[in-house]
Amino acid sequence: MSAQRTTIFLILLFSVSALLFAGGAGEKPDEALKIGLLPDADSLPFLVAREEGRFSDAGAAVELVMFQNPVERDAAFQAGQIDGIIADAIGSILLFTGGMDVRIASITTGRYGLAAAPGSNAGSPADLAGKEIGVSSNTVIEYVASSLLSEAGIPDSGFKPLAVPKIPVRMELLLNGKLPAACLPEPLYALAVARGAVPLGDSNALGMDPGVMLFDGEVLRERSDEIVRVYRAYWEACRNINTDPDAYRDFLVDVMGFPPVIRESFSFVEYEYPRLPEREEISAAADWMMRRGMIEAPPEYEDLCFDAVVEELEQ
Incomplete structure (x- = not known):
């Protein structure tokens, strides 16, 4: 498909x-x-x-x-x-x-995962400093993204959350390289990774x-x-x-x-x-x-x- x-x-x-x-x-x-x-x-x-x-x-x-x-x-x-x-x-x-x-x-x-676009050189959440991250605003998705970056030493002011409420649209923007990164729920996080997105961390790693x-x-x-x-x-x-x-x-x-x-x-x-x-x-x-x-x-x-x-x- x-x-x-x-x-x-x-x-x-x-x-x-x-x-x-x-x-x-x-x-x-x-x-x-x-x-x-x-x-x-x-x-x-x-x-x-x-x-x-x-x-x-x-x-x-x-x-x-x-x-x-x-x-x-x-x-x-x-x-x-x-x-x-x-x-x-x-x-x-x-x-x-x-x-x-x-x-x-x-x-x-x-499980909620943070991934970078296919082909990205990002290897950890720290590499997303200053970049846009697709989220759904004021939800667990943004909270997980914020927490993963915070663990990597990046405060909320150090990245740019972009509201994309519809999950499949957010995933496709990520896969097309129109978003540097996005936070997604399972199983769409797994689907994005299977299609080339770069996994950077998830809520389980935070003990959340x-x-x-x-x-x-x-x-x-x-x-x-x-x-x-x-x-x-x-x-x-x-x-x-x-x-x-x-x-x-x-x-x-x-x-x-x-x-x-x-x-x-x-x-x-x-x-x-x-x-x-x-x-x-x-x-x-x-x-x-x-x-x-x-x-x-x-x-x-x-x-x-x-x-x-x-x-x-x-x-």
């Missing part, structure tokens, strides 16, 4: 994915929990759980709704069209400090777990028993992927619809058992946001994080 055809394919895939991933055939009951996803590694266990019937086995009615970028996902969440989203610490703190009744129920496991499962606060308080059942199905899918990741390579192509090159090039993450983010993780994210003027004060950890679901899972 040519680069141009791959990009058109991905844009069409992401644009119609709300239809493709809206829970399978047939009508969902009104009481189904609606969970918003992006096409990334964090979302994979939810999609596997649905395809393998694990939500039904756990007695959980779930509708998965896919979005092509965080802006559309968050707009639907704020409008009350979905009950929960796979989000990140940055977006969660923004919504919470903005007055929305939201709570983090757990981390999710993903920035992805989170965020719910509407009222939904979480009133339907926590249902959400626990969702998590049981999710963890069953995680365990299966961890045990035999190669068995899910076809899934990436046949179900998620990614180009065939992903089948062999993708490196699966090791999914963690659901837990709350560490206080230090929330504190570090909030500190970064305050330095950028995104928030005035950090949220109280106990107010932002809801511990009842993970506690019930451990019983």
Whole structure:
């Protein structure tokens, strides 16, 4: 598949994915929990759980709704069209400090990578000083890019973040050399590297777990028993992927619809058992946001994080 055809394919895939991933055939009951996803590694266990019937086995009615970028996902969440989203610490703190009744129920496991354009002489994040880096603004993507450069001694003022919200467009600008570097979620990070981009580092190298499962606060308080059942199905899918990741390579192509090159090039993450983010993780994210003027004060950890679901899972 040519680069141009791959990009058109991905844009069409992401644009119609709300239809493709809206829970399978047939009508969902009104009481189904609606969970918003992006096409990334964090979302994979939810999609596997649905395809393998694990939500039904756990007695959980779930509708998965896919979005092509965080802006559309968050707009639907704020409008009350979905009950929960796979989000990140940055977006969660923004919504919470903005007055929305939201709570983090757990981390999710993903990977976000920083890559330079094909043919680049860059060998580390330090080599991106002064250069443009494609990101989605004020999200985990920009946070990871900033953190990787900070580890290399480059402050936020030492590079130029360029907002390119649509992930496949960001990837193609990188591959065409129109961006010196970009930060991408998996599996598009793996796809970019397979097509010649130069890997410079990722969130796993930083010891980061920035992805989170965020719910509407009222939904979480009133339907926590249902959400626990969702998590049981999710963890069953995680365990299966961890045990035999190669068995899910076809899934990436046949179900998620990614180009065939992903089948062999993708490196699966090791999914963690659901837990709350560490206080230090929330504190570090909030500190970064305050330095950028995104928030005035950090949220109280106990107010932002809801511990009842993970506690019930451990019983």
